Amino acid sequence: MIGRIEELAGQTLGRVREAGTPEELEAVRVEVLGRKGSLAEFGKLMGKLSPEERVAAGKALNSAKTSLEAAYELKKTAFESAALEARLAREWVDLTMPPPGIVPGSLHPLTRIQNEIESLFFSMGFAALDGPEVETEFHNFDALNIPPDHPARDMQDTFWLEGGHLLRTHTSPVQVRGMQRLGPPLRMIAPGRVFRNEEVDPSHEHTFYQLEGMMVDREVSIAHLLYFMKTLLGGIFGREVTVRLRPGFFPFVEPGFELDIQCMVCGGEGCPVCKHSGWVELLPCGLVHPNVLRAGGINPDEYGGFAFGLGLTRLVMMRYLIDDIRWLQSGDLRFLKQF
Amino acid sequence: MKFSYQWLSELVEDLDIDAQELARRITLHTAESEGVEVHGTLLKGACPATVLSVEPIANSHNGKAEVETEAYGRKTLVCGAPNCREGLRTVYVPLGVKRVSGIDSDGMLASAAELGISGDDEGVLELEGELNLEADTIIEIDNKSLTHRPDLWGHYGMAREVAAVLGKPLVDPVSLEMLPQGPGAVGVEIREYGLCPRYTAQLFEGVKVGPSPLWLQYRLESIGLRTINNIVDVTNWILAELPQPTHAFDADKIRGRILVRRAEEGEKLLALNGEEYVLTAEDLVIADEGGAIAIAGVIGGKDSAIGPETTRVVFESANFHASAVRKTSARLKLRTDASMRFEKAQDPHNTLRAIARAAELFELVSPGVVAVGGPTDVHGELAAAPVIPLDLGWLKRKLGREIEKQEVIGILERLAFGVADEGEALAVTVPSWRATKDISIPDDLVEEVGRMVGYETIPPVAPAMPVTPPPVNLERRFYNELRGVASQQGFTEVYNYSFVSEAQAARLGVPVEGHVRVLNPIASDQGLLRTTLLHGVLKNFEENRKHFDEFRFFEIGKEIHKQPEGLPRELGHLVAGLYAHGGDGVAGLRELQRLARAMAPGMRFEPTAEVRAYEHPLRSVNVYLGEALVGRIFEFHPRWMEEGRAAVLDLNLGPLACAMAGIAKQYQPVRRYPASEFDLSVLAGERTFAGTVEKALGSARGEAVERIEFLTEYELPDGRRSLSFRVTVARQDRTLTQEEISAQREAMIGAIREAGFELR
């Protein structure tokens, strides 16, 4: 019997190794190793043997089973990996092709810069406020210490509306609205659309964007204003900037300043961009005029503040080297898709 | 405003920096310089010369002249001036040899215009006496930075600043000893001191009217004022110097005394510029017994003007109310050098100084002139010089740096403030020319001290303040989230204008009455404020389809709606537009629906009975979130978009924000028991809305219904559509029985039948 077992094992081993397909291999497994297979048949015959013979035949049977099973597993794995290889080989994809579906659009450059500056100010504790685009004369002028006969109220600068209203000529009216809403001490900014009755050309627009900023506290000095402006501009331009203040007249601040930054093109040496002065005018600012604090319901004997106005449109043009302001509100996607 | 460097250097002793540097210092300490420019360039190297002979050149209107120059010897040159003649004394400019009309021409003879002396370019300058003129440098100061400084509209005021900045002595051009003495010879009455606080007049006799000397012409020309005659030029000199505007009348053309009064309604005046102005009772005039002879502070009349025959002059040096002058000048659209200065609120104390200066200058330009008596000086009560307390501790807190008391006092005194030392504080008396509107509170003095020490001496300092998170602007944040979604979904952001025309409103059928009207629009087609963002959308479609076959864009902006009273309502809207040149347009509408759902997943779409002319009649739908109507999706009617397909999503962001805030974001436990599903296919008419069928299904929605989903649409040969829905039912606490599921299914089938549909 042992001889027959070994003979079967030998033959089967050959068949396993030579099986050409997984199906063929499976057939051999069922025929020999299956529950009703040849080896199982041998097992049934064991009972008829003497104890000594039984031990020897059992050993032979087990060893045949073990080696056949191992050979089977080996062959099966070989078939599986061959199949996998074949699948992988078929599955070539050209991943250099652009993906189908939506190509994302873009945000307007003014939105981008507003968001950037807003988060910069948020990190410094400034709340972002909004105000109406149509304003009262009071908020746009009177409350900002611009008296009725001030030249700034001339027809030529302001879009006047029926009902005595106007399109705000600056974001400064939000100063007063902000003071009334937040109360002192406060730190706020107000970005938004403003209007001036100006002929449109490559560098002038009747509709543009500003960002007003204001801080009111017990003691606010020019030194504090300088600190915030330097920090802010460093954030906007992504590097240390050199700033200077010089006198500037704006009725809602006293003293009032023009803030210049050292020209970033020439580093202050002088070049066409800075008209050879080494400096570029960037924003008006100053200490809040006591009359403006009063209009905002704040006692100027107890509180002081600084305020500034940043021309967002101008900043966008500087940032992206846009040479014609009219692109910004052209709605022209050839321009807008670049951002 | 133009400032002559030569003039300033006459008023500031020992001015030892060049014009470029001076302009820089003025910018840093006083007012913004817009640049410097050389005036009278040709004067460099120019010298007097006498024409020895002139002979004609064949075939040329030019002549060949031999000239004897004072500095360069004899020269031969070509000259085309009609007045170039033998014996003429003129000015020679060495320019090197140039071939002109076939002749080597060495240098040129110059006209007054070429030399920068006047506008006269009719011929070469006819020189009497010496040529004592040198090239000057003009510093241009931005007028806007001078609006609050009446004193800086003249060289003397600017010289005071320069002297203070550089620490040099200031030279006063006025010597009050020159003020004529005696009783006034001119009769003056002021009717309204409110509009004319002071009127000073001086009579001069023995006047000879003629051209001004070259130095006077040259100075005026250099700062952009034109020479008229010696008398008028003196008034302009004083205007540009003190800067008191003055006026010279021909005394023999004034009838009786001078009356300063309001104009009569409709009163007319023929002005010096040849224009006739019709006045109102708002305007102030200078009148004689026959009527108006000048518009106060703006312009003189032609009839009383100085002419060649004038021998007696009434010289007016008055002070007029700033805003009255501004109003008149604005209404007449007539801005003059005088009105520009009066608008800034001139110093009423300056009128007598101008008379003294005039007496001195008249003597120079018209020797032998005699002042008759002294000035007639009529004025109301003039305001006393204000005294402002300046607390030195407070000053330090405002500036952010300490300044020694003595330095503060020095600065203020150099700027002509009176200072009394009161220990911790100073009592500061404001000079009259700064008191008219410029300086009235201590904060104004902070500026004086700050700008003089130089703001560059103030170090930046971080304020000590509590670290608190600022309140979040939820609206801005919401808008930015929407922007992010729209751009990620393929839409590019545009910004459109707020102005629209009546034609645009009519085109979309928007009632014109609902618009806020601009009273002074930039153009007649921009006279209304937009009540919808669709105008911009339409324009964006029309413009961009020239360049793209397919495109997407969006805008977030404000609709502005007129209200019966108060400010208009401003409504934030988002509009998104999608254009496709080809196709049936359905994909575009679907994409906008997807965009809406990307913004708020619960957005649903319901048919609307409202007809809008510009919409495709069968392609518009209202957008809801919860129960709130938040917008609309539609395709433009082919009459509005004759080529291609243009689909629009318009969302009203106020209600949308509210609806989104109302959606509770709360965790629901994950079900532990399996759900069951059943599908229902409903036969619907050709144009039955899936939404209507879904609503019918929903009406039978039992407690266990988790969701109802639209699956597919299938068109039958007879034109009807089969709409399939999948209903998912489940319970949190147990598995549903087959009976329960069937009951739900039956209930829904019942509801569908009740709504008039059949099951397929």
Ligand SMILES: [Zn+2]
């Ligand atoms: Zn530069």
